[in-house]
Amino acid sequence: MSGEHPVSVRIASLVPSLTELVVALGLGDWLVARTGWCIHPAAALAGVPKVGGTKTVNLAKLRRLAPTHVLVNVDENRRETVEAMRAWGKDAPEIVVTHPFGPEDNLALVAQLAAVFCGLGDVAARAEFLQAALARELAATRPDGRPERNVLYLIWHDPWMTVARDTYLSRMLARIGWLTLPAVEGGPAGAGRYPPLGGDEPWLGSVERVLLSSEPFAFEARHVAAAQALCPGATIQRVDGELLSWYGARAVAGLAYLRALADDNLPPERA
DSSP states (O other), X not given: OOSXXXXXXXXXXXXXXXXXXXXXXXXXXXXXXXXXXXXXXXHHHTTSOBOBOSSSBOHHHHHHTOOSEEEEETTTSOHHHHHHHHTTGGGOOEEEEEOOOSGGGHHHHHHHHHXXXXXXXXXXXXXXXXXXHHHHHHHHOOOTTOOOEEXXXXXXTTTTBOOOTTSHHHHHHHTTTEEESSOOOOOSSSGGGSOBOOSOOGGGGGOOEEEEESSSSOOOGGGHHHXXXXXXXXXXXXXXXXXXXXXXXXXXXXXXXXXXXXXXXXXXXXX
């Protein structure tokens, strides 16, 4: 342990992007649990125990690890998981609930974790540095002057699933003028935020670009033909889902990646 702080702080992160942010803020020494999906940065997480998935948390194992703080997200974790932890009585940890609505909320997210863990290591200085980097990328990645494009962002296959416009991912794409279809909002939580497609929706004909994400479903080259049949007039492109959907520290590179997608820099290789 480093810094002048109580060694009793024990952090469990049940969200991949928050786990990465914890390490970026210099809090890796206090991380005692993560999910199996928390894979970055690999070297720093090698010795941190896994406690199941984001929606399938092994609560018994997590309780044995005795976290004082558990990081969760409204989209990625189940309410039942949070309620179960709050029912642990004297063993109940502080639940740090996060819910960034769009890329600009990364500034508040960093501030939130820095406030919770103030005094641990050099978290304040790291948070300030990260916020400055995020502010620069946000300022450079705006829709002003960019042509609007109708895009379909696919996150799952069989059935096809996409994103509603009030998701973090959709709002990321809107930073470069790419408007996700369907033009619906899914609400603050729940399945409506990631609607399934029947494949016969009339608006599919107006999609200009289909984006095949690398996660949570790992689309491969073999899926391009099926996506092309879904939207015959669209360009099909495989994209890095981590860069587009992970908030926190990865959003710095994610915003630069967005500009590459918009051809500000060399465009990513198409499928």
